Amino acid sequence: MIPVTPLANERPSALATEISERLNAAIREHLLSAFAPDNSKTLRSFSAPETAELLGVSGQFMRKVHAEGTLPEPEDIRGGRRYYAAQEIWDAREILEKTSRKKGRYMPRRSGEEKLQIWQLMNFKGGSSKSTTSVHLAHYFALRGYRVLALDLDPQGSLTSMCGISPEIEFDGLTVYDAIRYDDPVSMADVVVQTYFPGLSIAPSRLMLSEFETESAVHSNPDQPFFTRIRNALAQVEDDFDIVLMDSPPQLGFLTIAGMAAASSLIVPLTPSMLDVSSTAQFLELAGAYMGVIEDAGASLQYDFFKFLITRDEPTDVPSQQLTSFMRALFQDRVMSATALKSTAISDATMLKQSIYEVVRSEMTRATYDRAKGSMDAVGLEVETMIHQSWGRK
Ligand SMILES: Nc1ncnc2c1ncn2[C@@H]1O[C@H](COP(=O)(O)OP(=O)(O)O)[C@@H](O)[C@H]1O
Numbered sequence: 001m002i003p004v005t006p007l008a009n010e011r012p013s014a015l016a017t018e019i020s021e022r023l024n025a026a027i028r029e030h031l032l033s034a035f036a037p038d039n040s041k042t043l044r045s046f047s048a049p050e051t052a053e054l055l056g057v058s059g060q061f062m063r064k065v066h067a068e069g070t071l072p073e074p075e076d077i078r079g080g081r082r083y084y085a086a087q088e089i090w091d092a093r094e095i096l097e098k099t100s101r102k103k104g105r106y107m108p109r110r111s112g113e114e115k116l117q118i119w120q121l122m123n124f125k126g127g128s129s130k131s132t133t134s135v136h137l138a139h140y141f142a143l144r145g146y147r148v149l150a151l152d153l154d155p156q157g158s159l160t161s162m163c164g165i166s167p168e169i170e171f172d173g174l175t176v177y178d179a180i181r182y183d184d185p186v187s188m189a190d191v192v193v194q195t196y197f198p199g200l201s202i203a204p205s206r207l208m209l210s211e212f213e214t215e216s217a218v219h220s221n222p223d224q225p226f227f228t229r230i231r232n233a234l235a236q237v238e239d240d241f242d243i244v245l246m247d248s249p250p251q252l253g254f255l256t257i258a259g260m261a262a263a264s265s266l267i268v269p270l271t272p273s274m275l276d277v278s279s280t281a282q283f284l285e286l287a288g289a290y291m292g293v294i295e296d297a298g299a300s301l302q303y304d305f306f307k308f309l310i311t312r313d314e315p316t317d318v319p320s321q322q323l324t325s326f327m328r329a330l331f332q333d334r335v336m337s338a339t340a341l342k343s344t345a346i347s348d349a350t351m352l353k354q355s356i357y358e359v360v361r362s363e364m365t366r367a368t369y370d371r372a373k374g375s376m377d378a379v380g381l382e383v384e385t386m387i388h389q390s391w392g393r394k
């Protein structure tokens, strides 16, 4: 139980500080009990059928390569069943790739002329599922053997905390801000950190990042305008990644626009409600105007894909289905075919700062889990297909 004492301050400034201190202390204690003892996130292991699915092989094939000794046994075998750590799946990709006749069959990462994929999720409506979609895509791709960078452009740091770093508390490391600030920026390589999730790195954010909004408003260095700064920072770590997923703040400020100038493709997630659809119309009107302004200032914007994604989709809710049909009629294939279904499996997982991929199937109602994971997989696969198109793969 939390001992509750009345708040002591009445002056708004002191009151706000007191509330924030009390909240932070409570979060710290809550997190410590949730992620004891070292307060760090870890990733579950994956069953043999899940592993076979991720590797795109049959269970029989897995048993064969283990029997032949091509693939070492996983460390965790319980009751005759194999459980694989994500790192073991990652290592298995390397081993199997060497034995495979089709290049890239197990290690699908980019090569040769294939360009770094920079996907931005943006919409100024809060709650449109930007951060949830970002983390699910990040996990989808990391589990499939791509080198993923999650780039958090939201000073609130939702994506950062999903990646196991709590911006509210212990974290005082470098952030995206340090790589894009105007005075004495650091190298992006120093900002990017590997997460507990093999294949996934994060360029973290915290409140400090909002300084970029303030500084960009007063700064006018024509050699290094604001809209070049994220692109330039990403160029410094380009060789280490296949896919960058940029989460955006719920506003159309300098950070979001600098993201747009770096992106190679855009996804605008929106929930099928009248308010969201009309606010998205305003968002795109503004975005269009700003894109024009930075293009006039010398930015060249070019997107391989510019798509809408319906999020928190409710197939049994008639008004929302009407809106979804309306969007599809207006914009055809600009609206992704896959939708992210609204599911308690997703909201429960995100409460624990997890994606559906981190949840063990047997810990949830199976049908609920399967429906949610199936929907996230479909969104991931559709983005993966677009990425392969961008790379010119068949
Ligand atoms: N598919 C979904 N099903 C159920 N809840 C969802 C789903 N996607 C997002 N949510 C919930 O909606 C809220 C807002 O999502 P979030 O990703 O933080 O939006 P944004 O980043 O656009 O502000 C979160 O509490 C999240 O748990």
Ligand SMILES: [Mg+2]
Residues within 6 Å of the ligand: 130, 131, 132, 154, 158, 247, 248
């Ligand atoms: Mg968010």
